[in-house]
Amino acid sequence: MAIFSVYVVNKAGGLIYQLDHYAPRADTEKTFSFPLDLVLRPHDERVVVAFGQRDGIRVGHAVLAINGAEVNGRFTADGKDVLEFLGNPANYPVSIRFGRHRLSSNEKLMLASMFHSLFAIGSQLSPEVGSSGIEMLETDTFKLHCFQTLTGIKFMVLADPRQTGIDALLRKIYEIYSDFALKNPFYSLEMPIR
Amino acid sequence: PQDWEGRGIFGNSRNSRYFSGSLSCPRRDGFVSFHTSKYRLHYLETPSGLRLVLNTDLGVPSAREALQHIYSNLFVELVVKNPLCPPRAPVQSLLFRQRLDAFVRSLPYFGPRNP
Numbered sequence: 001m002a003i004f005s006v007y008v009v010n011k012a013g014g015l016i017y018q019l020d021h022y023a024p025r026a027d028t029e030k031t032f033s034f035p036l037d038l039v040l041r042p043h044d045e046r047v048v049v050a051f052g053q054r055d056g057i058r059v060g061h062a063v064l065a066i067n068g069a070e071v072n073g074r075f076t077a078d079g080k081d082v083l084e085f086l087g088n089p090a091n092y093p094v095s096i097r098f099g100r101h102r103l104s105s106n107e108k109l110m111l112a113s114m115f116h117s118l119f120a121i122g123s124q125l126s127p128e129v130g131s132s133g134i135e136m137l138e139t140d141t142f143k144l145h146c147f148q149t150l151t152g153i154k155f156m157v158l159a160d161p162r163q164t165g166i167d168a169l170l171r172k173i174y175e176i177y178s179d180f181a182l183k184n185p186f187y188s189l190e191m192p193i194r
Numbered sequence: 195p196q197d198w199e200g201r202g203i204f205g206n207s208r209n210s211r212y213f214s215g216s217l218s219c220p221r222r223d224g225f226v227s228f229h230t231s232k233y234r235l236h237y238l239e240t241p242s243g244l245r246l247v248l249n250t251d252l253g254v255p256s257a258r259e260a261l262q263h264i265y266s267n268l269f270v271e272l273v274v275k276n277p278l279c280p281p282r283a284p285v286q287s288l289l290f291r292q293r294l295d296a297f298v299r300s301l302p303y304f305g306p307r308n309p
Contacts, residue, residue, distance in 0.1 A: 058219050059219070060215070060219035061219060100218070100219055103216070103217075107216065111213060111216055111217065114209060114212075114213050115213060117209070118206055118209055118210055118213065121202055121205070121206045122206065122228060122230055122235075123230055124202065125199060125202050125203055125206060125235075126230060126232050126233050127232075127233055127249050128232040128233060128251075129232075130231075130232065131230045131231055131232035131233060132230050132231035132232070133230060134228045134229070134230055135229055135230055135231060136228060136229055137210060137213075137214070137225070137227075137228040138225075138226045138227045138228065139214040139218070139223065139224055139225050139226055140222055140223040140224065140226060141218045141219070142214075142217065142218055144217075158217065
């Protein structure tokens with residue numbers, strides 16, 4: 001899938017709409033014996049691979065399930081701490097599933113506000129006067145395109161780096177927003193869009 | 195003012211990197227650049243945690259090789275290997291400044307574009 005997500009952010013930086021369209025995640029499940037040759041560390045509310053990339057398990061992948069049971073953040077399904085569990089040789093051999101974590105709605109809200117500030121600072125740091133905010137942010141796995149309307153609403157699209165035509169897509173999304181959200185008498189401005 | 199801009203760029207690039215990292219697992223490079231309507235900011239982070247930032251106009255698609263050259267051939271050679279430059283302190287080396295200036299001026303995209 002070339003378009004990964006769409007985010008709509010209001011004037012204050014709050015996320016009012018979000019759509020995810022990821023390709024099915026490539027999870028890797030493997031059986032391990034003690035000692036574990038991957039280095040794991042806690043990151044936010046997850047346990048993440050820090051070192052020891054191999055066989056489809058990459059740095060940054062999170063522990064998704066242990067022995068088939070999905071983990072709950074940093075704790076296993078029955079409430080034990082994941083790192084403690086994996087440090088105990090009595091629990092081996094163990095089967096662990098790794099993969100890219102799915103962002104929770106809270107994390108998406110936080111990232112949307114973070115981008116809102118980055119966008120504003122981007123325009124202030126400009127070496128030339130009259131710069132807009134960030135229009136496109138590029139990494140090696142995705143490109144984030146952002147279009148800010150005259151009223152301060154930002155439409156952001158996360159897409160494959162090779163994808164073209166995103167500008168037209170952003171304007172089309174704006175058109176759809178104004179047709180369906182703004183012309184709806186029951187919709188209040190700046191509120192989450194249903 | 196000079197100082198504010200430096201801090202602004204530092205904070206912005208650090209947060210951009212965190213933001214990019216949260217949205218996907220970095221393959222190799224992580225956050226690479228962003229652009230606005232007037233300029234493009236190119237970013238390179240070394241494994242040692244040093245961050246290089248280059249601002250150009252929109253005509254420059256990628257400055258990765260330039261940043262890599264500045265790091266490997268200028269910064270490492272002239273600052274890191276210089277016993278008189280204390281690590282992690284602001285760079286005072288005049289030679290580094292001169293060579294950096296000469297390098298940037300020699301870049302094909304340095305001069306203003308012909309209208």
